[in-house]
Amino acid sequence: MSKHTFSLGGVHPHDNKISRECAIQPLPIAPTVYLSVAQHIGAPSVPVVKVGDKVKVGQVVAEPGGFVGAFIHSSVSGTVKSVAPRADLAGRMSTHIEIAVEGDEWLEGIDTSDTLITTIPDDPKAIIDKVRLGGVVGLGGATFPTHVKLSPPPGSKCERVIINGCECEPYLTSDFRTLLEKGEQVVVGAALLQKAMGGVPCTIAIEENKPEAIAHIREVIAKLGYADMDVMVMKMMYPQGGEKQLIDAVMHRQVGSGALPISVGAVVQNVATALAVYDAVQKNKPIVDNSVTVTGECFPRQANLLVRVGTPLQYIIDYLGGVPADAAKVISGGPMMGRAVANLQAATVKGTGALLFLTEKQTRRAPETNCIRCGKCADACPMGLEPFLLNKLSKAQDWEACEANAAHDCIECGCCLYSCPAHIPLLDNIRVGKGFVLSAIRARAAAAKAAAEAAKK
Amino acid sequence: MSKLLVSPSPHIHSKDSTKSLMLDVVIALIPAVLCSVIFYGWQELLVLGVSVASCVLLEWAITKYMLKAPSTIGDLSAVITGILLALNVPYTTPWWVIVIGSVVAIGVAKMTFGGLGQNIWNPALVGRVFLLVSFPTYMTTWKQPQGLFGVDAISGPTPLGTIQEGLMQGSTVQELTAAYDYKSLLLANLGGSSGEVCALALLLGFVYLCVRKVIKPWITLSIFATVAVTALIFWGINPDRFTDPLFNLLTGGLILGACFMATDYVTSPMSLWGGVVFGVGIGFLTMMIRYFGSYPEGVSFAILIMNSVVPLLNRWFKQKKFGRK
Known part of the structure; x- marks a missing residue:
C-alpha cells in the first residue's frame, strides 16, 4: 500500500485512539439547550425567534448575518x-437562544428514516442551496460555511474534491466511527459535493491507522458505483489533515500564502x-446534532x-x-489544536468534535530553558517556517521582521512547541506576532481600498 | 478536580528535553570512553574524571556565585564538554593542564556568552585549542600506552605529526605511511588524542545518535566526503608529497571531530544545506591545514573557523517555505 504525505515537517505524536471501539450512541436530550448565534466563521447569525415561541427540531431559529454566515x-x-448573552467555553459572551425541551417533535419534511438515498440531483445549484439552507459548516474545526466554499469566486475552477478523513489529531475517533457506521452516507455526500463542483474527481483521504475504515469505504464506493471516486491511504503523520497539507499530499500542489484552496483547484x-x-x-435534515468523542486515559x-447542538458540556x-x-x-x-475549556456550563456548537480529559502530568509544561539551536522546531514546521526565529522576533515586537519571515503563514498546528526540547512557548509567542502581522495586512488592504475609492471620485 | 487548567494549544509535548538529548550524546560517547580506558588504563580514567568534574563544578560555581541564577548543570551539557575535552587530549596530560582547559572551555567559551545555546564556538574545542597553543609539549608528544594490562611505553608523535616531520626531512609519503596499517588505525589507533583510539567506537556512537534522531548525518558525511575528495585530488597529483584519502579519514581526530564536535547543535547550522556547506568547509579547511599549514592536524581549527560563520549560514540557507517561491 503506497502511502501519501505532505512535503514539509510534521510530528508523530502517539495516536491514542483509545475510544476507537466505541460505537456512536445517541445522548439523551438535555432538559435545556443553548444555541449560540456565533458558531461558524463569519458574521453571527440573527435570531428570528422570540421568547415564548414554540419550535420544532430542524426549525430555523437564526438566519445568516451575511453571505459568509x-x-x-x-x-x-x-x-x-x-x-x-451567555458565556462560551472560553468564558467569552455571545448571544445564545435558550430552549426548554418538550418532547422530540421534528419539523415536517425532514426525513428521519434510515433509508439510503443514492440518486444525485442533476442541478449543482440546487445542491449548494440545500447545503446553505441546512446550515452546513465545515466540521473539521474551522466551521467555515460550506456553501461559501462550494461557490468558487469567478475565474477559479475546482478540479478535485478531497474528503478529509485523516483525523490526525490524537485521541479523536468520531470521524473514524462515522466512516465505519455511516460510510454509505459519507460516500453519497462526497458524490453530492462532486456534482456540486461540476462533476470533478473526488479523493477520500484516510490515515493508515484506520484500516477498517479504508476497507469499508472502498467496498461502499464499489457497491454504490460512483465514478471518479477513490480512497487514498495517508501516512500517519500530524498535521496530515491540515487543509494545506492535505492538498499538498493528495494533489502535490501548494496553496500560496494567504490564498484559498480553490486557487489550486481544490475543495476540501x-x-x-x-x-x-x-x-x-x-433528507432535508439540517445540522441539529453531531458526533462527539469523549475520551482521555483518566x-x-x-x-x-451523537449530541444535539447546544447541549451543555456539563450535561454530557x-x-x-x-x-x-x-x-x-x-x-x-x-x-494539538483543541481549546482548553474554562467554562463547563458552555454549550456545544456544530463544530464540537471531542471532549478530552488530560491529567496534570500529561499536560503540564516544563519550565522554559535556553534555546539550544537544535532546529527541531524548524524540522517539525509543516509550513517551512523558522519558529525559533519568529519566537525571538515576536518577543522583540519586530512585526515587520515577523511579516518578512512569514509569521502569518503559521497554521497554529503546535508542532514547534510539541517538539521543542527546551520547552520554549514558541507557538504562544508566534500567535502574538501572527496577530499583529495579520492586522497590519488588513489595515494596508483597507487603506489601499480607501485610496482607490478616493481616486475614483 | 476543583479548578480547570486553561492554556493555549498544544496541550501535549513530545517529552524530549535538553537533558534527554544530552543524555543520548553521553550514551553515544560510552563506546569511545570505554575503548580509551581499556587501551590507556587508569591514567585515562583520571583524565576523564578531572575533566568532567572540573567542567561541571565550574559551571555550577559560575551560575551560583557569579550569575546568581538557577544551576544549569542538570542539562548534562557540561558533562559532555568534560568528556569531549578529555577525549581530545593525550592520556598523559597532567591534571592541572586539564583544569586550565576546562576553565577556558566552560568559563570562557560557554558561560561568558550566556551558557548553553549562546556560545559561538564549541566549548570543548576552544579548551583544546587553547591547550594546544599554550602547552604544545603536553599536547603533541604521545606515549605509547601501557593499557590496563601494562605494555612498555614508547614516546612518539602522532601519525600526521610523524609524516609532517618526515616530509621535512626529505622522505616520501609512501615510505612514511608504510609504517601504518589501516586496520589497526580503524580499531586501535594508538598515539593521539585519547578519544581517537578506536574509530569504530566513535562511528558506533555516531550511528546511535542518527538512529535516535538526535542529530542528522549530513554534516558528518559531508566532512568525510570533502576530506576524501580533496585528499584524492592531491594524492592523485603527487602521491610522494600528499597522504591518501583513507589515511586522512582515519587519523588526526577527524572522526571524533566530525561525529561529535561539528554536530554540536549550538555551533552548527540548522538547515540541511547550511549543514552541508558547513561540513564541506570543515573538510576542505582541515585538508588545507594538514597539507600546507604549520600544524600537522587541522580538524579543531577547521571546526572553530566554520563555527564562526554559522550565523551567516543560518541566514543564507533557509528551508523553502510552504507555498512560496
Missing part, C-alpha cells in the same frame, strides 16, 4: 426561554461535513456520542459519570 436550526422541540471537506451534506440534501467511560460529562478526580484540563477538540 449560516442558518441555525433548533436542535430540539420546545419553548424559547431567552435570547441573551471533512468526513462529518460530507455526512451533513448528505443529510441536508437527501476518563473511565470512553464514548462517541455528567451522563458519563462526571469529571474524573485526576483530570486537570478539559479540551474541546484534540490535544
Whole structure:
C-alpha cells in the first residue's frame, strides 16, 4: 500500500485512539439547550425567534448575518426561554437562544428514516442551496460555511474534491466511527459535493491507522458505483489533515500564502461535513446534532456520542459519570489544536468534535530553558517556517521582521512547541506576532481600498 | 478536580528535553570512553574524571556565585564538554593542564556568552585549542600506552605529526605511511588524542545518535566526503608529497571531530544545506591545514573557523517555505 504525505515537517505524536471501539450512541436530550448565534466563521447569525415561541427540531431559529454566515436550526422541540448573552467555553459572551425541551417533535419534511438515498440531483445549484439552507459548516474545526466554499469566486475552477478523513489529531475517533457506521452516507455526500463542483474527481483521504475504515469505504464506493471516486491511504503523520497539507499530499500542489484552496483547484471537506451534506440534501435534515468523542486515559467511560447542538458540556460529562478526580484540563477538540475549556456550563456548537480529559502530568509544561539551536522546531514546521526565529522576533515586537519571515503563514498546528526540547512557548509567542502581522495586512488592504475609492471620485 | 487548567494549544509535548538529548550524546560517547580506558588504563580514567568534574563544578560555581541564577548543570551539557575535552587530549596530560582547559572551555567559551545555546564556538574545542597553543609539549608528544594490562611505553608523535616531520626531512609519503596499517588505525589507533583510539567506537556512537534522531548525518558525511575528495585530488597529483584519502579519514581526530564536535547543535547550522556547506568547509579547511599549514592536524581549527560563520549560514540557507517561491 503506497502511502501519501505532505512535503514539509510534521510530528508523530502517539495516536491514542483509545475510544476507537466505541460505537456512536445517541445522548439523551438535555432538559435545556443553548444555541449560540456565533458558531461558524463569519458574521453571527440573527435570531428570528422570540421568547415564548414554540419550535420544532430542524426549525430555523437564526438566519445568516451575511453571505459568509449560516442558518441555525433548533436542535430540539420546545419553548424559547431567552435570547441573551451567555458565556462560551472560553468564558467569552455571545448571544445564545435558550430552549426548554418538550418532547422530540421534528419539523415536517425532514426525513428521519434510515433509508439510503443514492440518486444525485442533476442541478449543482440546487445542491449548494440545500447545503446553505441546512446550515452546513465545515466540521473539521474551522466551521467555515460550506456553501461559501462550494461557490468558487469567478475565474477559479475546482478540479478535485478531497474528503478529509485523516483525523490526525490524537485521541479523536468520531470521524473514524462515522466512516465505519455511516460510510454509505459519507460516500453519497462526497458524490453530492462532486456534482456540486461540476462533476470533478473526488479523493477520500484516510490515515493508515484506520484500516477498517479504508476497507469499508472502498467496498461502499464499489457497491454504490460512483465514478471518479477513490480512497487514498495517508501516512500517519500530524498535521496530515491540515487543509494545506492535505492538498499538498493528495494533489502535490501548494496553496500560496494567504490564498484559498480553490486557487489550486481544490475543495476540501471533512468526513462529518460530507455526512451533513448528505443529510441536508437527501433528507432535508439540517445540522441539529453531531458526533462527539469523549475520551482521555483518566476518563473511565470512553464514548462517541451523537449530541444535539447546544447541549451543555456539563450535561454530557455528567451522563458519563462526571469529571474524573485526576483530570486537570478539559479540551474541546484534540490535544494539538483543541481549546482548553474554562467554562463547563458552555454549550456545544456544530463544530464540537471531542471532549478530552488530560491529567496534570500529561499536560503540564516544563519550565522554559535556553534555546539550544537544535532546529527541531524548524524540522517539525509543516509550513517551512523558522519558529525559533519568529519566537525571538515576536518577543522583540519586530512585526515587520515577523511579516518578512512569514509569521502569518503559521497554521497554529503546535508542532514547534510539541517538539521543542527546551520547552520554549514558541507557538504562544508566534500567535502574538501572527496577530499583529495579520492586522497590519488588513489595515494596508483597507487603506489601499480607501485610496482607490478616493481616486475614483 | 476543583479548578480547570486553561492554556493555549498544544496541550501535549513530545517529552524530549535538553537533558534527554544530552543524555543520548553521553550514551553515544560510552563506546569511545570505554575503548580509551581499556587501551590507556587508569591514567585515562583520571583524565576523564578531572575533566568532567572540573567542567561541571565550574559551571555550577559560575551560575551560583557569579550569575546568581538557577544551576544549569542538570542539562548534562557540561558533562559532555568534560568528556569531549578529555577525549581530545593525550592520556598523559597532567591534571592541572586539564583544569586550565576546562576553565577556558566552560568559563570562557560557554558561560561568558550566556551558557548553553549562546556560545559561538564549541566549548570543548576552544579548551583544546587553547591547550594546544599554550602547552604544545603536553599536547603533541604521545606515549605509547601501557593499557590496563601494562605494555612498555614508547614516546612518539602522532601519525600526521610523524609524516609532517618526515616530509621535512626529505622522505616520501609512501615510505612514511608504510609504517601504518589501516586496520589497526580503524580499531586501535594508538598515539593521539585519547578519544581517537578506536574509530569504530566513535562511528558506533555516531550511528546511535542518527538512529535516535538526535542529530542528522549530513554534516558528518559531508566532512568525510570533502576530506576524501580533496585528499584524492592531491594524492592523485603527487602521491610522494600528499597522504591518501583513507589515511586522512582515519587519523588526526577527524572522526571524533566530525561525529561529535561539528554536530554540536549550538555551533552548527540548522538547515540541511547550511549543514552541508558547513561540513564541506570543515573538510576542505582541515585538508588545507594538514597539507600546507604549520600544524600537522587541522580538524579543531577547521571546526572553530566554520563555527564562526554559522550565523551567516543560518541566514543564507533557509528551508523553502510552504507555498512560496
